[in-house]
Amino acid sequence: MTKNNNHSQRGVQPLRKSLTGIRGLDEVTAGGLPTGRPTILSGGPGCGKTMLAMQFLARGAELFGEPGVFIAFEETPRELLENFTSFDFHLERLIARKKLLLDYIYIERSEMQETGEYDLSGLFIRLKHAIESVGAKRVVIDTLEALFSGFSNVAILRAEIRRLFRFLKEAGVTTIVTAERGDTNLSRYGLEEYVSDCVIVLDHRVDEQVSTRRLRVVKYRGTLHGTNEYPFLIEDHGISVLPITSLGLKHTAPTKRISSGIPDLDEMLEGKGYYRGSTILVSGTAGSGKTSIAAHFAREVAHRGEECLYVAFEESVSQITRNMRSIGLELEPFVRNKTLCFHAARPTAYGLEMHLLEIHRLIEELSPRVVIVDPITDLLYGGSEVEIRSMLMRLIDHLKTKQTTALFTSLNSTGGNFEQTEVGVSSLIDTWIVLREVEITGERNRGVYVLKSRGMAHSNQIRELLLTKKGIRILPADRGLLGVLANSARFDKQEQETGRVNGGREVGSAPRPGKVAIRG
Amino acid sequence: MKARTSKRTADRNKAAGGRDGIFRLRLYVAGQTPKSLTAIRNLQQICEAHIPHFTIEVVDLLERPQLAAQDQILAVPTLVRKLPPPIRKIIGDLSDTDRVLVGLDLRPAATNGQGAA
Numbered sequence: 001m002t003k004n005n006n007h008s009q010r011g012v013q014p015l016r017k018s019l020t021g022i023r024g025l026d027e028v029t030a031g032g033l034p035t036g037r038p039t040i041l042s043g044g045p046g047c048g049k050t051m052l053a054m055q056f057l058a059r060g061a062e063l064f065g066e067p068g069v070f071i072a073f074e075e076t077p078r079e080l081l082e083n084f085t086s087f088d089f090h091l092e093r094l095i096a097r098k099k100l101l102l103d104y105i106y107i108e109r110s111e112m113q114e115t116g117e118y119d120l121s122g123l124f125i126r127l128k129h130a131i132e133s134v135g136a137k138r139v140v141i142d143t144l145e146a147l148f149s150g151f152s153n154v155a156i157l158r159a160e161i162r163r164l165f166r167f168l169k170e171a172g173v174t175t176i177v178t179a180e181r182g183d184t185n186l187s188r189y190g191l192e193e194y195v196s197d198c199v200i201v202l203d204h205r206v207d208e209q210v211s212t213r214r215l216r217v218v219k220y221r222g223t224l225h226g227t228n229e230y231p232f233l234i235e236d237h238g239i240s241v242l243p244i245t246s247l248g249l250k251h252t253a254p255t256k257r258i259s260s261g262i263p264d265l266d267e268m269l270e271g272k273g274y275y276r277g278s279t280i281l282v283s284g285t286a287g288s289g290k291t292s293i294a295a296h297f298a299r300e301v302a303h304r305g306e307e308c309l310y311v312a313f314e315e316s317v318s319q320i321t322r323n324m325r326s327i328g329l330e331l332e333p334f335v336r337n338k339t340l341c342f343h344a345a346r347p348t349a350y351g352l353e354m355h356l357l358e359i360h361r362l363i364e365e366l367s368p369r370v371v372i373v374d375p376i377t378d379l380l381y382g383g384s385e386v387e388i389r390s391m392l393m394r395l396i397d398h399l400k401t402k403q404t405t406a407l408f409t410s411l412n413s414t415g416g417n418f419e420q421t422e423v424g425v426s427s428l429i430d431t432w433i434v435l436r437e438v439e440i441t442g443e444r445n446r447g448v449y450v451l452k453s454r455g456m457a458h459s460n461q462i463r464e465l466l467l468t469k470k471g472i473r474i475l476p477a478d479r480g481l482l483g484v485l486a487n488s489a490r491f492d493k494q495e496q497e498t499g500r501v502n503g504g505r506e507v508g509s510a511p512r513p514g515k516v517a518i519r520g
Numbered sequence: 521m522k523a524r525t526s527k528r529t530a531d532r533n534k535a536a537g538g539r540d541g542i543f544r545l546r547l548y549v550a551g552q553t554p555k556s557l558t559a560i561r562n563l564q565q566i567c568e569a570h571i572p573h574f575t576i577e578v579v580d581l582l583e584r585p586q587l588a589a590q591d592q593i594l595a596v597p598t599l600v601r602k603l604p605p606p607i608r609k610i611i612g613d614l615s616d617t618d619r620v621l622v623g624l625d626l627r628p629a630a631t632n633g634q635g636a637a
Contacts, residue, residue, distance in 0.1 A: 107594070113619045113620070115620050126589050
């Protein structure tokens, strides 16, 4: 039991923190909750306060060797244990090993006659007894405001609550106190005036029929913390918070390259392909060949024996493998030997956070060298443009920090501005490949060009893209006024120029090399 | 009742209106504080004045902290009427006699009348 000497000593002591063991929360708080101090956890009903608090204790006991006490005012120990059976907290085991104690305090709802002076020493005695019986370092009080409904003398209550927090600080236990969120205050009875070290607020709202949960560190005295709202999920490991990104742009620029899997495309990218660790966007209308480009890259990566994660939002795995087989791309063997890992999900099945969290989880689990998301525009169903952009920023940032190459496909609506994706993440993208459908003389052909590619002298030509039985071919641009000539027009042109008819779709006489522009 | 208790009995020859059965009262205190001593004194007086048959048991939570959890005691002092049923709880140092009697169901809440409810 250590006492806090921060006030008595003049020297600056770093704030000590206790890791929560809750994924993402330790990053948001830069190390956990203040050790030996109380933290208020506020939120409306059903926000997840009890869950977070219990997880704090369970992880503390299991991972950090800190036993805990859970003081419940609203649920009996049996009810609590029942509520948490589907999660991996192992509460019964911890209780049996005396690492966790659940204490239920029942407050008489009916008016108890108050016949004179009293104090809440009974509460203190119970708490002290509970803490001593397991040697607790962590305490949860859920919820302190229940005291207000049981006792009517507010002056005594406030005095005793102050005494309680002093007692907890002296006991050196890291405490979470839950509070019901009031309309204007963080807690219904203004608890935050007593606890000023750390305040965390949970929120649960339903937007467009999709429910989202958010967490925000409103206050954390003495430390730099993320002040944004961070989405979180409740799943069988308990709560997971979407991790924050680095506070600065500190990524080192990668210098190694990797082939796109399409030799003709590599040729448009200085002959070397993409930069490793960069972010590539392939945008185009429906059916323009985005998935094919993505699949070529996936195969290339897997073929080298590197792990690739392919997140598909539009087609099932078997659809993709079947479609790719028709252009000569065999993905099946790589799926079988697990170098290529597919994750297919309906975008509308879950909220945006759930998808992104799942992607994060898969990344943690698989440590892929390459991540493909096809398409990212489907995530628009999950939230507003601002939210998507910010979520994507975090994901991209996370990937760059890990030097993981990312390829996203993006669907544009027909007739729209090709060079603008709905999500507006263009500034985060290093290489942007645009696919266009071009209608000329009664045919629709696919055109492809590199809109930008940072750090390399990429081609600026619009070339024709063909899906052949042997994969994607990109034909070099021909001379002429038009960027892309339809096959028949090229045919005619060749006829005009050479006076001969060449069979099939052969490349014409050596084209004048296209202009090459260096774009930053 | 399990566990040894420190009993104090009082003069039972008061003739205030009859109640059926003995009153078993338990007073929870936390150490020998002024509040505890006041409560004990007040309790003694009220019982002698209004209750013909009673037993008082004083439990010091500092000596037996596990009883705080077992009997769900938060406020101190707390007086519990164990018999006759139903169980009644009163908190405070028992200075307000009227409230004590109401709490023990010896007097109806609204009126100032004497005698059993």
